[in-house]
Structure formats: C-alpha cells, structure tokens
Amino acid sequence: GMIRHYKFNVVMKNTTRLCSTKPIVTVNGEFPGPTVSAREGDTVLVKVVNHVKYNISIHWHGIRQLRTGWADGPAYITQCPIQPGQSFVYNFTVTGQRGTLLWHAHILWLRATVHGAIVILPKRGVPYPFPTPHKEAILILGEWWKSDVEEVINEALQSGMAPNVSDAHTINGHPGPVSRCYSESGFNIPVKPGKTYMLRIINAALNEELFFKIAGHTLTVVEVDATYTKPFKTDTVVIAPGQTTNVLLTTNLGTGKYLVAASPFMDSMAIFVDNVTATATLHYEGTLSTTPTTLTVPPPRNATPIATTFMNSLRSLNSKKYPAKLPLTIDHQLLFAIGLGLNPCATCARGARVVADINNVTFVMPTVSLLQAHFFNIGGVFTDDFPGNPPIAFDYTGTQPTNLATMSGTRLYRLPYNATVQLVLQDTGMITPENHPIHLHGFNFFVVGRGVGNFNPEKDPKKFNLLDPVERNTIAVPSGGWSAIRFRADNPGVWFLHCHLEVHTTWGLKMAFVVDNGKGADESLLPPPSDLPKC
Ligand code: C2O
Numbered sequence: 001g002m003i004r005h006y007k008f009n010v011v012m013k014n015t016t017r018l019c020s021t022k023p024i025v026t027v028n029g030e031f032p033g034p035t036v037s038a039r040e041g042d043t044v045l046v047k048v049v050n051h052v053k054y055n056i057s058i059h060w061h062g063i064r065q066l067r068t069g070w071a072d073g074p075a076y077i078t079q080c081p082i083q084p085g086q087s088f089v090y091n092f093t094v095t096g097q098r099g100t101l102l103w104h105a106h107i108l109w110l111r112a113t114v115h116g117a118i119v120i121l122p123k124r125g126v127p128y129p130f131p132t133p134h135k136e137a138i139l140i141l142g143e144w145w146k147s148d149v150e151e152v153i154n155e156a157l158q159s160g161m162a163p164n165v166s167d168a169h170t171i172n173g174h175p176g177p178v179s180r181c182y183s184e185s186g187f188n189i190p191v192k193p194g195k196t197y198m199l200r201i202i203n204a205a206l207n208e209e210l211f212f213k214i215a216g217h218t219l220t221v222v223e224v225d226a227t228y229t230k231p232f233k234t235d236t237v238v239i240a241p242g243q244t245t246n247v248l249l250t251t252n253l254g255t256g257k258y259l260v261a262a263s264p265f266m267d268s269m270a271i272f273v274d275n276v277t278a279t280a281t282l283h284y285e286g287t288l289s290t291t292p293t294t295l296t297v298p299p300p301r302n303a304t305p306i307a308t309t310f311m312n313s314l315r316s317l318n319s320k321k322y323p324a325k326l327p328l329t330i331d332h333q334l335l336f337a338i339g340l341g342l343n344p345c346a347t348c349a350r351g352a353r354v355v356a357d358i359n360n361v362t363f364v365m366p367t368v369s370l371l372q373a374h375f376f377n378i379g380g381v382f383t384d385d386f387p388g389n390p391p392i393a394f395d396y397t398g399t400q401p402t403n404l405a406t407m408s409g410t411r412l413y414r415l416p417y418n419a420t421v422q423l424v425l426q427d428t429g430m431i432t433p434e435n436h437p438i439h440l441h442g443f444n445f446f447v448v449g450r451g452v453g454n455f456n457p458e459k460d461p462k463k464f465n466l467l468d469p470v471e472r473n474t475i476a477v478p479s480g481g482w483s484a485i486r487f488r489a490d491n492p493g494v495w496f497l498h499c500h501l502e503v504h505t506t507w508g509l510k511m512a513f514v515v516d517n518g519k520g521a522d523e524s525l526l527p528p529p530s531d532l533p534k535c
Pocket of ligand 1: 059061074104106242439441496498500
C-alpha cells in the first residue's frame with residue numbers, strides 16, 4: 001500500500017451559527033474537519049500539532065489498529081494526551097476494512113467540533129460489491145451549541161445534574177437555513193438526474209441518535225461501519241453517534257429540490273432532547289432557485305418501530321469474497337448491565353449526582369495511560385477484576401431498584417489473545433431506560449441478536465442469527481432491551497468500551513478490555529512510538 005501523510009493543526013476558529021459567533025476548537029480551521037482518505041492496505045501518518053489551550057488526542061473510530069494500539073487515541077486509555085504546544089504522529093495501517101469511518105477528538109467534549117470523515121476505498125482495481133456510483137458525497141451529522149461545550153459539561157458535573165442539550169442538529173456543520181441569519185444557508189447537495197450517488201453518512205453528534213431522510217427518495221443501505229451489508233431499501237436511516245452508513249441514492253425524479261433531514265431518535269421519556277431538525281437540500285441540476293423545496297416529515301423522536309425495522313434489516317454481505325468470520329464457539333460469556341445511577345454528593349444541588357455504570361462499576365479514568373501501564377507492567381494503575389456479570393441480578397427493565405448507588409474503580413477485563421467472546425449488553429431502567437450506542441475499540445463485532453425486556457439466557461440464544469449477522473463497531477442497544485455481540489480478541493492491547501453518548505461516557509459508562517498476547521511474536525503489540533506523549 002501507499003503511505004498517506006496528513007497534518008492536523010489543532011487551532012481555534014471563530015465560527016458563526018444560529019446568528020452568533022464563538023471560537024471553537026478545529027483541525028486546520030475547518031468544521032467539520034478534513035477528510036482522511038486511504039485505500040485498504042495503505043499506511044496513514046497524521047501529525048497532530050496542538051496549538052490550543054486544551055489537551056488533545058484524536059481517535060480513528062473503527063480503524064482496527066492491529067498491533068498498533070498506541071495510535072488508537074482515547075486519552076488515558078492508549079496514550080497520554082498531546083499537551084498544548086506538543087505534537088504526536090499517529091501511524092497506522094488500514095487492514096481488511098473498506099468504507100466510511102470517522103475520526104474525532106477523544107478527550108473532554110472536544111469532539112463536538114473536532115471530527116471528520118475517514119474514507120477507505122477498496123484496493124486499486126477492486127470494485128465495490130454494488131454498481132459503481134456516479135459520485136460520492138460525505139454527510140456528517142452533528143450538533144451545534146451556542147455556549148461553549150466545555151462549560152456545558154463542567155456546569156453539569158458541578159451540579160450533579162444532566163447537561164444542557166445542543167441548540168440545533170447539523171449536516172456538514174450547518175443547521176439548515178435559519179431565518180434572519182443572513183449568511184446562513186443549509187448544506188447543498190448538487191445532483192444530476194438519472195444517476196446513482198453514494199452518500200457516506202456519519203453520526204458525529206455527542207449525545208443523540210438520529211433519523212435521516214430525503215424527501216421523495218428511497219435509499220439503499222450497502223455498508224455500515226466500514227463493512228459491506230446485504231443491500232436493502234429504506235425511507236429512513238437510523239444512525240447512532242459513532243456509526244457510519246453508506247447508502248445509494250438514485251436520482252430518478254429528474255428535477256426539483258428535496259429536503260434532507262436529520263432529527264433525533266430518543267425513545268425514553270425523561271430525558272431532554274434537542275428537537276431541532278437539521279436540513280440540507282438535494283438540488284437537481286438546472287432546477288430554478290425559485291422552485292419550492294419538497295419537504296419531508298421526520299419521524300417523531302419516539303418512533304421506535306422505524307428504528308427496530310431498520311436494525312433488523314441489517315445483515316452482513318457474507319459473500320465468498322467478504323465472509324462473515326463469526327466465532328461459533330465461545331470462550332467468554334459476558335453480560336454487561338448498562339445504565340445510570342445516583343451517588344451521594346454533598347456539594348451537589350440535590351445532594352446526589354447522576355453517574356453511569358457497567359455492572360455497577362462507574363469507571364474512574366487513570367492519570368497515566370492504561371496501555372503504557374499494561375505494556376511496561378506499571379502496578380497500581382488498574383486491576384483486572386472487572387465483573388463479567390452483574391454483581392446482583394435484578395429485573396433490569398422493570399421498576400427501579402431501591403439502591404441506585406454504584407461502585408467505582410479502574411477495573412479491566414482480561415482476555416487471552418484470540419479468545420472468543422459473547423457479550424450481551426443489557427439496558428437497565430435504574431433511573432430511566434435509554435438508548436445506548438456502545439462502541440468497542442480495536443475490534444469489529446457481530447450483532448447476533450437484540451430484543452426488548454430482560455435477556456433470557458435460555459430462550460434468546462436459540463433465536464440468534466449465526467448466519468449473516470451485521471458486523472460493526474458501534475451498536476445501538478435498544479432502550480429497555482438488549483443486544484448480543486460476538487468477537488474474537490485477535491488484537492493485543494487495551495481496548496476501550498463505552499457509550500458513545502458523550503454525557504454517559506463522562507458519567508462513567510465505560511470500561512476496557514486488556515488483551516494479553518502471551519509471547520507469540522506476530523501476535524504481540526508493537527513497541528510504543530518514540531514521540532508518544534507523556535502525562
Ligand atoms: Cu468514537 Cu471511544 O470513540
């Protein structure tokens with residue numbers, strides 16, 4: 001493969017949205033940031049130079065990082081952050097993946113504005129397993145806050161309560177036309193009639209799952225999280241933070257302007273939601289600017305049946321060329337109960353603080369990186385006694401248990417290299433059931449089942465899809481339900497697992513696996529790069 005060089009200057013940039021201007025953290029002054037493109041097999045070198053007052057680190061979300069865990073990016077998990085005035089070169093090779101992914105800051109809430117697309121083309125001469133599109137477009141869905149996002153989360157942490165929601169959703173950084181803001185229009189997608197386009201849709205939002213729709217057009221899903229799927233048609237795409245979806249769009253209407261809409265999907269009752277739909281315009285060539293735009297009605301925020309139908313339609317392509325390498329025997333059977341809790345807090349307004357947990361553990365971030373602690377055998381940083389099952393079984397989706405308090409710790413789960421894992425992610429109604437997009441670093445996994453209510457270990461596995469389960473890196477665990485995933489621990493290192501709703505990660509809905517290589521030479525993690533930042 002080729003070597004691709006990128007330079008990311010992390011700089012502040014004054015940016016105007018919703019009629020007001022504020023300085024935001026950006027890469028190279030762009031919001032969203034620059035696209036990283038590579039072909040399968042290429043090596044990517046990104047030099048990140050930190051010119052801002054915050055510590056920074058960048059994560060290449062969904063890149064496997066086989067043996068290169070040092071380049072994964074989550075601060076204090078695989079590296080110490082890049083301090084102001086410092087730089088670090090992320091160096092990784094793209095192996096066995098093709099499609100769309102995203103990169104984003106992986107520290108504080110900086111990913112609100114520090115994010116961009118990763119486009120992985122197939123190897124030269126290798127076609128897509130679907131008709132070659134006439135053109136491609138990247139659509140990054142996100143959020144805009146009028147206030148400074150770091151202030152939003154810091155205030156919430158002080159009060160112990162939930163943070164404010166964003167002021168608008170965005171498509172490629174734009175909420176859509178805002179009345180009375182002269183310079184602001186929505187993003188424009190120019191198309192020619194009678195062609196097929198590929199849209200690379202990315203959800204880079206901090207805190208919301210989204211519906212995505214285009215008026216008058218049906219979309220064909222062909223890939224998610226840089227893995228090919230069996231093509232299927234849908235009016236609405238459902239996409240959680242951290243997920244990516246490639247769709248084909250046939251411009252069969254010939255003329256006109258059609259609204260493109262991104263709106264929230266959040267089916268729990270208690271939570272605040274940013275209800276502002278982001279809009280863009282699909283604009284057929286030659287259509288007069290005076291032609292009215294054909295509108296679309298986004299699904300209501302609690303349209304769970306639409307989401308369920310969408311998720312159940314996702315299947316891996318599982319062709320001869322792209323087989324689903326699903327583990328059929330399982331070494332580690334894990335059940336992670338995920339949710340929110342309440343811990344006592346003397347300084348908080350209500351005497352308690354909202355926390356989040358997995359198996360009743362609220363994860364505590366270390367002050368040195370876990371990967372370094374593992375690689376150099378530094379004691380006292382973490383323990384490897386993370387519970388593989390909830391310490392107390394309860395009716396996860398029934399009434400609240402009386403004790404909502406959690407334990408805390410920097411506890412990891414140890415997996416021998418190449419072990420096979422089945423992990424059931426069970427949402428709980430500790431405070432309220434919620435959708436949780438769970439992301440695993442370092443691996444793709446297969447989604448063998450999902451359901452509502454409590455996972456039933458006797459009955460539910462009988463219904464698992466062991467034939468063509470979708471392969472991905474982020475799974476939207478249904479509100480008040482469960483998802484079952486399988487993966488092979490074929491990547492040595494320390495790998496973060498967390499809710500990709502930033503508020504839940506901040507509250508502690510996270511843990512890490514340590515995958516131990518034993519001694520085998522090609523199974524082992526490469527040594528750390530010499531410029532790896534220090535804490
Ligand atoms: Cu996209 Cu750990 O995150």
